[in-house]
Amino acid sequence: METLSLQSSLQQGYGIIDLALSNIVVHFFQGATFSVAISTIFICLTITFLYYETRRRNLRVQSFDGPRGLPFIGNLFHLKRNIGIAAEQYRIWSREYGDVFQVQLGDIPVLVVNGASTARAIFFGNSGALSSRPTFYTFHGIISKSAGYTMGTAPYSKSLNLGRKKTPLGKPAVASYIPILDTETRDFIRQCLDTSNGTPIDPLPLLLRQSLSLDLSICWGRRVSLDDPLLREIPDVEHQIVNLRNTMTNLQDCIPLLRFPWSSTTKKAESLRERRSIYFTELNRELDERIQMGTQKPCLRADLLSRPDVTEEELNLICLSFISAGMSPTSSTLDWSIAFLAQRPDIQEAAYQAISTHYNSDVVLGEAEDDQGCEYVVALAKECLRYFTTPRASLPRSTVKEFSWEGKVIPVGTTVFLNAWGCNMDPNIWPEPFVFDPTRWLKNPNAPLFTYGIGYRSCSGISLANRLLYLFFVRLISAFEVLKGSDVDVNPVTGATTTEDLVCSPERYTVIFKPRDEARLRQALRKC
Structure with a gap:
């Protein structure tokens, strides 16, 4: 009504x-x-x-305080002018307005949740009420017309719920992906060895290939090489699509008066939709041909096609989710991590000693089947996820039921942001949160981590992402000393590339991958 x-x-x-x-x-x-x-x-x-x-x-939510905005644009100007990274500004505002306060992005009122204990109480205590996503003009109304939504961006529906249940991303399913993880991380090490050869290189193209090839192998049984045209097209399209979901920079989502069919943002969204549709259709066509010829490799889409209980909508939802969610967050986290490790040989050495002790040998690559047995590497991965928090604000929620917080009513249809960055930097959980320290997770291994989101609608691929990060760090640190090739700011606030990116990345940089024992490394790589 x-x-x-x-x-x-x-x-x-x-x-x-x-x-x-x-x-x-x-x-x-x-x-x-x-x-x-x-x-x-x-x-x-x-x-x-x-x-x-x-x-x-x-439109403002009654009883919730927050910084007053300007006419038409609300708080968008203050977010851009003061910090440029919205999540950091939210963290700062929470000191004045409390853990839950209100901002207005254009004419969209948003409740921002900061603070670890408050976030856990709200999102776990009201998971049913916070089970949906808000719909935005550009992404949901234009881009998603062809291939549809992803599991992370779709509003709550029966199809979404069934799609999540049918997606094999639990621990048993992830165990079946170990051969793919093994292949792609080995190839990354091999390419670092062959490409660097003692000279500084930019690791980002190698990281993007690893992530894309992993996702396509799981979904379509298809790998990509460094010279594959898909490696240029898919990361570019998906990166731009993700950024069109950034309400801080996509003004037509926030200000209805700017929505015109001929606007540059609308035209860009239509172009990206068509480009995505082309490669999505081509991947499906290639797989269909291999199935007909009997040459397909085991993969998720082929398995789902054989199941009568999976609809076309669910099939697209699942496969598109792998491409969209698997690219930016994982690659950006590893991109930050390599840049940081190059400046911290002490952390590299601590990890190398822990790995050697865990394997009882001078390990060369590590075992793909190892399910996160080395505690220090697990701690290192968690600290990279916490410290850099590449998706600074988790995907927004939309309330489907009314609920109250501290006596204040949050009505149906309210947009709620989880400030994952602010929660990960909560001093009530972590002393000196702006210090990078993996050992904090050895002392408190069950502490909350907000990078994947929390509660219902948190990231479905947590198990897969954690296995990838663990194996990646084991193999990278076992194989190489990572040396600084060029200067880069690795501070997660000041070092972020641009405020346009919804998933924060560092500036481009170079490093040198120096083999710890080149002969043994090449011998280990020849075995695969």
Whole structure:
């Protein structure tokens, strides 16, 4: 009822604006004086301003305080001007307004949840109410028309719930992906050895290949090489699509007055949708041909195609989720980690000694079947996830049921942000949160980690991501000393590339991968 009432009032408001604009035309055609025309324009703009601002203020969630914004744009200007990284500004504002406060992104009111204990209480205590995602004009209305949503971005529905249940991402399923993890991490080590050869290289292309090849192998049974055209196309498209979900920079999502079919953002979204549709269709076609010829490798899509209980919508939802979720967060976390390790030989050495002790030998690559047995490497991976928190704000939630927090009502349809960055930097959980220290996880291994989100709608691929990070660090540190090739700021706030990125990445840099024992490493790589 509130939505219908809002739509009705919006139509009435636009009707008034249209009437005022019509009067301008009439005045001109009737030969009205210039001053009358200017006065009419002024009245029209005043009516537009008053209507929009009244509506924007009425949309705010009652009883929740927060920084006051500017007309039309709300808090967007303050977020861009002060810090540039919204999650850090939210963390700072939480000192003044408390763990739960309100901001307005254009005309979208958002409750921002900061602080580890508060986040756990709200998202675990009200998981059913916070089970959906808000829909945004650009991503949900334009980009997702062809291939559909991903599991992370889809509003709650029966199809989504079934799709999540049918997606094999639990620990038993991840164990079946070990041969793929083994192959892709070995190839990464091999490419580092052959490409670097004592000279500084940019590791990002190698990381992107590893992530994309892992995802495509699992879903379509297809690998990619460094010269594969898909390695240029898919990461570029997915990166741009992710950034169009950034409400801080995609103004037409936040300000309805900017939504035009001919806007540059709309045109960009349509182009990305078509580009995504092309490679998604091509991947499906290639697999269909291999199935007909009987040459397909075991993969997720082929398995799901043989199941009568999986619909086409669920099939697309699952496969697209692997591509979208598997690219940016994983690659960015490893990108930050390599840059950081190059500047911290002490942490590399501590990890190397722990790995050698765990395997009772001077290990060369480590075993792919090892399910995170080396505690220091597990701690290192968790600290990289915490310290860099590449998705600074988890994907937003939308309430499907009303609930209360500290006596304040949070109505249906409210957008809620989990500030994962702020929670990971909570000093009530971690002393000196801005210090990188893997040993904190050895002392407190069950401490909460918010990088994957929490509660229902948290990341479905946690087990797979953790196994990849563990094996990656074991093999990287066993095989190489990572040396700094160029200077790069590895501070997670000041070193972020741009505020345009929803998933934070460091500036491009180079490192040298120096083999610890090149002869033994090459011999180990020849065995695969």
